Amino acid sequence: MSIIKNYFKQNRVTHTFSSCQWPIGDPQEKDFHFCEADTLTGKPYCQDHCDVAYIDERELKKEKEAQKNRRIAA
Ligand SMILES: [Zn+2]
Numbered sequence: 001m002s003i004i005k006n007y008f009k010q011n012r013v014t015h016t017f018s019s020c021q022w023p024i025g026d027p028q029e030k031d032f033h034f035c036e037a038d039t040l041t042g043k044p045y046c047q048d049h050c051d052v053a054y055i056d057e058r059e060l061k062k063e064k065e066a067q068k069n070r071r072i073a074a
């Protein structure tokens with residue numbers, strides 16, 4: 001863990017980002033950039049990109065719930 005701490009210290013990076021870290025475009029292209037909108041508290045992304053980033057998790061949960069309900073119904 002101390003290696004990571006030093007890394008952050010050296011690069012003057014904090015754990016909390018004040019601007020959205022969502023990558024936009026292709027990293028190979030020169031117009032590649034980050035969204036840089038205001039982030040949600042404790043999240044590296046803005047509201048819009050949190051919705052996108054965490055949708056899979058939510059969908060998985062929903063799918064599990066649906067399976068449970070189906071089993072109960074059967
Ligand atoms: Zn964003």
